[in-house]
Amino acid sequence: MSKLDNQYSAKDEVATVFIRRTFFQRALITLKKAPFTAWLGMTIVCVYIFVAVFAPFIAPYGEAQIFKDPYAPWDEIHVFGTDRLGRDILSRLIYGARNTMGIAILTTLLAFIIGGGLGLLAAILRGWVDQFLARFVDILMAIPSLIFALMLLSIFGSTAFNLIIIIAVLDSTRVFRLSRAVGMNVAVMEYVEAARLRGEKISWIMGREILPNILPPLVAEFGLRFCYVFLMIASLSFLGVGIQPPTADWGSMVRETGELIQYAQYDITAAMTPILPAAAIGILTIGVNFVVDWFLYLTSGLKDEHK
């Protein structure tokens, strides 16, 4: 407040009207306006993350703990029964959240580091570096990625490490395309030119000048890429060439309990056992998609296609 109460000050009046909101207040307002699907998506993602982080405290039994009766039916002791080796399905589902999601996130991060870095580099340097990288990526993308991944896995062998590297490299091609395209638009701006004339290093131009300006599309792409990687790892594990036992993983769980499906007419709960991990995969993908849709809507003001 001003020193003299009877004296008018425009600055004070503005100050009383314009309260600067903290980050959390702004976030809260945005969240309040979020549509139902976004809330649903966020709830799903939060529940999954919670389960993954606190898996050892939630799971009734250990990840690879073996009980005496294989293929036990659903009851109080084993909520979703046991599998072929007598391992508790519920516990494996809970641990699976940690393994499946952890590997998928790691792979996506790696893909973004490789693809995003090279994409920005191509956008800044242009010339032959850009041409070479772009053509190389074109060729890699000419082979369907699942087929390519299968071929590389057969050569290097199916270990978790190989899986992460192979899928990250294959997936980085799409990240490369996106970050190169959006990076190109920013790289021609005056302030980038100014930074260049100032003599800033390439890493500075990439990280401090361009990256902050292309972050929204990259974050949205991260969500979509995560879904894609997640589904791909699940498919590979389902085919038996992804994450290897005894690690609990949703894709391989579907594969291991798949034969139970034939008994649907006798015992519907038994047939539901392979459906549970498959549904866990599907629900997370839908949840992430909802969140990404909302995020895209927020950041780009992208309205639905219709006029």
Added chain:
Amino acid sequence: MHPIIATLIKRIGLGFVSLFFVSLIIFSSLNLLPGDFVEAVLGQSRTEETVATFRKELGLDKPFHIRYVKWLSAAVQGDLGSTFSGRNASYANQPQQSTARTVTGLLKPRLYNTFFLAAMTALIAVPLSLFLGITAALYRNTFYDRTVNASALATISMPEFFVAYILIICLASIYQIFPSLSNVTASTPFFERVYLSILPALTLTLVTVAHMMRMTRAAIINLLSSPYIEMAQLKGLSRSKVILEHALPNAWAPIANIIAFNLAYLIVGVVVVEVVFVYPGVGQLMVDSVIKRDIPVVQGCALVFALTYILLNLIADVISIITNPRLLYPK
């Protein structure tokens, strides 16, 4: 020369270039193997002699470019080499023909099966998704549009094996209408083959229709905001006439692209679906060979898949070039 022909030649040439590089990648993938590949394949019971013979037979004693040219010229003539399965340390004692089966011989019947499944799926999925996409664009923002869109989003997010298992539970186990195993053979009569392949085809249809339908809808709605469509509306034409006669002809290029893209996707989706339904196609062969690490077979399958993928993309581009009116009339 007519510009459209020049563009076409350029695009087809590009297709061949990428084919060349793809074959180079597939071939050289064999050399990426850390350590000695021959010793890894022959396993524990190898002897100096078998390793040397095997290496010579694979031609690994010759330089890379000579091996590649040899492999490529054989592959063009339909010879993809012989499989590793049945080959072991004792193979050197036996005549080669009896132990090593050819990759081509293994691939051929399965290729027919896979294309049969893909063609069957395409026959159901393409008309269905075009119909759904066009009607959704026609009745956009209605209850119908929303339902179709929401269910499309749901099926896109589901892994193929989830859809497949749900179908098996509903249509093969509880109500036993269709078989859950599609074990077709070369001698299976046509209609029985169709009957056996219904569930895999249905799974693939569900997975691809969602994508195609959404993209068709988006392509048409995208066009609806252009001035000439507004003109047509102002002339007082009916909604269906505007969409079918004014918007659709210009949407063919993106739609052709979408269809080809999804057929290419089908090629990939086929792998998982074939494994679920034990359908004897190329995808299943590839997965089996990956587990057995039978690399010549894996390479053969990868080559077939990549070839189909590139060809479908090429066809899509050719269609969009041909249907582009701006290219038809040179300036």
